[in-house]
Amino acid sequence: MSTAGTEGGTALTVQQEPTPTRPGTTAAPAGHALELRGIGKRFGAVRALADVDLVVDRGEVHALVGENGAGKSTLMAIASGALAADEGQVVILCDELGHASPDRARELGLAIVRQHPALLPDLTVAENMAVGVGFRAGGVRGAVAWSRDQLAPWGMDIDPRARVRDLPIEQWFVIEIAKALALRPKVLVLDEPTEHLSLDEVRLLFRRLREVVADGTAVVYISHRIPEVKEIADRITVLRDGRTRGVHDAATVSEDQIVELVVGRALETVFPPKGSVVGSVGTREQLVVDGLSGDRFHDVSFTVRAGEVVGLAGVQGNGQAEVLRAVAGLEPSRGTVLVDGRAVRRGSTASARRAGVVHVPADRHEEGVFLSLSVAENTVAATLDQVSTAGVVRTRAVAARAEEQRAALGIKTPSVDAPVSSLSGGNQQKVVMARTVVAGPDVLLAEEPTQGVDAGARVDIYTILRSVADAGAAVVVLSSDGVELEGLCDRVLIVSRGSVVKELTGAEVTEEAIAHAALTATTVRERAEAAAPRRSGRSRLLASDHAPAAVLVGVMVVLGLVVGAQNSSYLSSFNIYNLLFMAAPLVLVGAAQHLVVLTGGIDLSVGPLMGLLVVVGSFWVVDGGNPLVGLLLMALTGLGIGLINGFLVAVLGVDAVVATLAVFMALQGLYLTLREVPDGIVAEGFSTQVMARFGPLPVAILGAALVAVGLEVALRRTRWGVALRATGSRREAAESIGVRTVRVQLGAYVLAGALTCAAAVLLMAQIGIGDGRPGVGYTLSSVTVVVLAGASVFGGRGSFLGVLAAGLLVQQLLSASPFLQLPQAWSYLLPGLVILAAAVLFGRLQHVRKA
Amino acid sequence: MDITSPSVRDLGRRLLTAGPSTIVVATALLFLVSPLVASGSLGSAPLLSMLPFAAVLAIAAAGQTLVVQQRGLDLSVPGMIALGAVLCTALPQQHGWPLASAVVAGALGPAAAGLVTGVLVTRFGVIPLIATLGLNAVLLGVVFAVADGTPAGAAPALNQFALDRTLGVPNTVLVAVLVVGVVGLVIGRSTSGRRLTAVGVSPRAAEVIGVRVGRYRLLAYASAGACYGVAGVLLAGYTKTPPLFLGDSYLLPTVAAVVLGGTALTGGVASVVASGVAALFLTQLGQLLRAVGWSDSRQLMAQAAVLLLVVLGRVLVPMAVTAWRRRLADRAVALAT
Incomplete structure (x- = not known):
């Protein structure tokens, strides 16, 4: 009361x-x-x-x-x-x-x-x-x-x-x-x-x-x-x-x-007294960087003495972060880095670590802490050998070490066994500092050490940094905060265009001087020089989404000529018709997979879905049955399974691989339950209609090509296409500018179900009997087609023209082995080798594009 | 009992969401319920026919756990198991190898294949899904080539070993306990295991503290391959004349075992032992369904349903808990005003 x-x-x-x-x-x-x-x-x-x-x-x-x-x-x-x-x-x-x-x-x-x-x-x-x-x-x-x-x-x-x-x-x-x-x-x-x-x-x-x-x-x-x-x-x-x-x-x-x-x-x-004021800076040159060059910086030289804190400043993106990361071994570089007089091998964090270099990265969540591990495990992560005997970690020693650091640095956590992810930004950063202190660094490289840290923890972190220096380490601090550099550093180096352009010492280290030096140095920067050189014609072509399609067509022609020379019946109109007809379901199911992959998902269930649809159809598309009912049921089943996949992945956020793998197995079980053994001969009239010709070409491949071209146009020219690529490119960014990513991905899965259904109709006419097993292999084929088409498996880019070319090439490869009289094992080896080769090759190509 | 006390609530949440304890409880419950569903299903004969398959699945699931820990998913399990089986059967029968070397080859061959996956993933930046999907097809081709298209029979000694019992316990189970135990201990307690976990949680953060990320990943993929190989050898020995592609039915169960065991598909902290217990759970569930007359095709659907239910639970339970907490908080606010 x-x-x-x-x-x-x-x-x-x-x-x-x-x-x-x-x-x-x-x-x-x-x-x-x-x-x-x-x-x-x-x-x-x-x-x-x-x-x-x-x-x-x-x-x-x-x-x-x-x-x-x-x-x-x-x-x-x-x-x-x-x-x-x-x-x-x-x-x-x-x-x-x-x-x-x-x-x-x-x-x-x-x-x-x-x-x-x-x-x-x-x-x-x-x-x-x-x-x-x-x-x-x-x-x-x-x-x-x-x-x-x-x-x-x-x-x-x-x-x-x-x-x-x-x-x-x-x-x-x-x-x-x-x-x-x-x-x-x-x-x-x-x-x-x-x-x-x-x-x-x-x-x-x-x-x-x-x-x-x-x-x-x-x-x-x-x-x-x-x-x-x-x-x-x-x-x-x-x-x-x-x-x-x-x-x-x-x-x-x-x-x-x-x-x-x-x-x-x-x-x-806020700031502890500077070493250069108190007189705790030693004379020994603990860190010597001489003529260091890398991708974004060149010929950088500086030294840091034991007990000294040196700042790196400049307008962001001028290479200062890369210099620091190169010294830490995270970026490739040329030149000399000496720690305590001994040379450190470049480009390896393990070598840098052994030389006594410890790095506190800027991106705390991605590089600083192990979010799902406990405070204790994070604290000893870099120094496991100190708490283990004969390679076995002593749990009690880990806890003791962590408790010691928690008390010393004032880390606020309910327990050292709590996951680091449950701590505030400031306390997470203190855990990183604890890990650093335990490692007893000779050189400490701190990148934006107080980013996203509350004011109280910030003061503590300054104190820790200074005390590491006082213990005899050379400390380099990179920061975009001029006040921080002014308060903490004995010296500050200004980096512009990848070079050290100015050094501020003693009383010169003020926020105004740092900001002024950084901005004026950047004004003279020639943007044209800094910008990437204009692409040459060849590399521009390589960067295009359609480049893989051109490459594939080239390979196809060469392969056709080689096999044709070995066996003349290969180029017969009968064989070409067959090849093109069998390529049509591949193109369609490849397009289905590509739609989903563009949004950043994957659909492993397309193969068994084709099998299920063939079995469903085989109950009606038979002599005396009603083919229309069969086709309608196939379409509804395809759309329904697409909807289930989409709901699981897009709406509920279940991992796409696991969700569609489970559906894969469920569909296999379903078609085996419906037809344990192949049965239901597909009506002759239906097959003839599906396998109709237009001139020398099967109508099916013309239809599949039309679908691919139509999707390609829609992908480039419509808002839907842009939304599709936006969803796969960077989902959270797309969402923040108002793209309805859930709806877009759900739609992609449903449309994929429809395309798979079209492919299944062709497959049904081809095998002529209600059997689900021949469908299963299309999962691998569809992924092969997408990878060969040069699509990014992370979503966002690709070309349906590439899918068309890849579908044709994959079928050509599959049907080439009998003509080349290869042993039967090759029917398994070839698709596998092709997908691996394509993944390696196009992975390389994408690296070229990024560079 | 006060169900709102933190310890009870915590236990409840652990059981519902994740953690290795869940699967142990679920497995115990399943064995308790089994005699009620199908009387005599815990008799020694059904148990002895179930345990070897649980053992094989547990070993394969240990391999899958290692890959999932590195944020991958291994779709090459069928090819790997088939390779292990074909090497230990076809090499002695068709190529005249001594059995011992063939058994070693059965374990090391898949390990080498795992190394290939590892190289593709770490050196060439191929995503694990594609690397293992492609490699699976290649492995099936190799299996076909090694066996020359016809299944070979397991050597009598190998068959006898797989059927025999030591002190009443089937040898297959002993091997499984050994493999799962060793892998579990290494992952959980050794410095290398801690580093493997660290790489799985965050490769970039591991790189920053000086862990040779590439090497640890290779180690994970190669060890996984070795696990599949051992599983394949045991399965070949037990089934006497293994079909060429005997691994096909093991892909989904290994994934299901990892998920059921509480290892997150996002990698990192993993429990090999929990995956092993989950393998026992899945196999006993299958046995039970078979006892009540389910066909193999319906079992496939049941397996898929179990997997989906568990992943859905992982997604939906935290959502529901958050919503429930919010409602409680809202009610508290409403009461206060």
Whole structure:
């Protein structure tokens, strides 16, 4: 009863609280472009945002500042409908964004430039821009000219027909920005847009922003480059550890004040004293890098002494990360790296590790921690030999070591046996630091060590880094945060265009000096030089989706001539008719598989499905039966199985291989139950109709070719085709720009069922009896066809013309062995060898394309 | 009993979602229920006819577990088992090899084939699915060529060994316990096993801490091949005259055993022993269905249904738990206001 009283009390205050703010909101409803009220968001145990308010007026540039991990990007993901908030409301121009929907936010007038551009790497620039604006500028056809217009002001000479994967990173941002501006948004959100841009491009961006603001657009500008924020913003909202820490007029606060607001305390209390000030830097040159060259950097030389912390800075994408990763052995490189005077073999992390180099990577989830392993297992992962006897791990020693580190570094975890994935970003990073400390490094390479880390843990990590240096290690810190470099480093090296262009020491190490040096160095960068050289005609051809088809046709002709020379009956019209007729189901089932693979899935059940359909048909398509009923039932069964596969994979998210493998087995069981032994002779008249000729050619192959060409046109020219490739290219990006990926993939499985049914009709006419077994092999064949067609098995790219050519070639190979008098084993060996050869070859080709 | 206490709730969740304990409980339940469904199904004769097949499946499932741990899925199980069987039968009969060398070849041949998969995956970047799909066809071709198209019979000594019992326990079961136990111990307790797990959880993170990722993956694929080989040799010995492609019916059960055992298909932490127990579960389930008169084709459907139910459970149970928790939280909020 007593608790009821207090609950009533809190309810009362909750009701009362909004009253003072109400009049403000209602008095000038036209003024607010974007209102976020009381936003709260949790990720598992981590509270990312708590009770955050943000109000942005029309015609204003409103900066959102905060450290990495303060919650800026999460907040904007919520504002743009990409993420659902746990609490609070989002109001865009007086309309509430009821549920998380990127489409709805876009309709209300919000456009966003994400920190990681939501581009689909396998699609062209024009296709990306057209999908990104929801095809507002017309269909796929006009997208090229329209995109060229949108990109023209940036003067970067971006080809709208180029594949986004092939473009340098700064162009990704320009495309993302142009895409957002093309929506003529009322609210424009920019999340770290200038990270990869040169000074000129930043100026161009600011000019465009001032234009749209003058038209009444509201701009939310997220950046950790304080001078830029001062220059462009009218007001500044500070976010720290997921909470709003005040709104300020940009004109009234100095850059230093902004920094202190962001960090949340005086800088001196954040950073440990520098070695160069205290005098703990040794004289020994612990790390010597001499003439190191790699893909993105050349002739880099520097030394780091024991006890010294050296920073690497520069505009992102200038090769500084690659330099660090090359020293760690993660990237191939030439040149010399000496640790404690001894040379380290290049390009091997194992050699680097043995030499005493320890690397703290930037991408914590992918490279830093083993997410599903426990805190204890993560702590000792790099030093298993210390806790094992004769190769057997001592569990108790592992736990003891982990407990020791948990206490020393203040890792907040319920237990050292808890999986690292349940910890907050800051504590995960502390586990990585614990692993590093246990390894006792001679050289520590830390890449963005405090990215996504809360302010408290950040201070701890600085202390750990400094203490590792004090213990005699050479420490190199790469960071995009100038404040961090200023506070932590004894020296800072500025990297531009893959070379060290400037060195700042002692009192020169300030945020302004670092930012200035990095930006001015980048201005002189010749974009043309940095950009990939124009493709030559040959490599351009190789990069095309249709290249494999051309190669296959070549192979087919050569093979035909060789076998024809061995055995003249091979080129007889009878044999050619047979070959083409048998190729038709292969092309159809290959097209079915290709549809699914384009969306990033796979369908192993196509083979047994063909078998089942033949058996189903054989009950009706017989003399005296009703063939129409049979065909209808086949079609319904095909569609139904496609729907089941699609539902399992696309809707429920079951692993595609396992789901369709289970369906594979179930269908086998089903057709064996229906017909244990072959039975049901297919009606003669039906077979004759299916095997009809058009001139010398079977009608079936003409139909299959038509289907392939039709699908190819649809894939390139329709919104459906673009959505299909978008889903397979990068699913989450496609979803965030409003592609309905679940529906698209479900549709692909259903359509695959229909195509498989068409293939089954041909197979039924060919074998002439109700037998499911001959169908099973088509699973392997369909995957072979797709791989031979040069499709990416990860989805997103491929060509149905390639499928047509591959289907013909596979059938040609299968039927060639009797003419060459090969032993029967070859009927198994050949398809297997072909698929492996194709996978290796086209894998290579795709590497060439990427490079 | 307070069903909301954390320990009970935790146990419930572990049983429902994943973890090796689930399959042990399920298997125990199955054996308890068996006599009720088909009386006499736990008699020594049905048990002795079931156990050798469970043993073969357990060994093959250990191999599949190793591949799944490396984020792959091995579709070459049929070819691998067939290769092991054909090497230990056809080599002595048609090529005059001594039995001992042929048995060793039966284990090492598939191991070499596994190495080929490993090279394709690690050196040439072929995804495991395609590599094993293609290799399976190649292996079947090799089997056909080695046997010259006709199945060979197992040598009497091998057949006798597979049929014999030591201290009342079938030799096949002893071999399975040995193989599964050794592989399980190595994976769970040794430094190499920990590194294998680390590579499975995240190859990139393993590379960063200096693990030679490529070598460990090769090791995993080769060991998996050896497991399939041993399974093939035992199966050949037990069936006396193995059909050429006797491995065909083992593909789905190995995958089902891995999934039932609680190893995630996304790789990483794997329990070989749990996969082995799941193999026992699946074989006994098949035996039970046969006892009540199910045909082989209906058994295929039953196997598929079990696999689908388990993966669906993995997907749906966490969803339902989240929804249920949210409803509870909402109700708490509603009560509070």
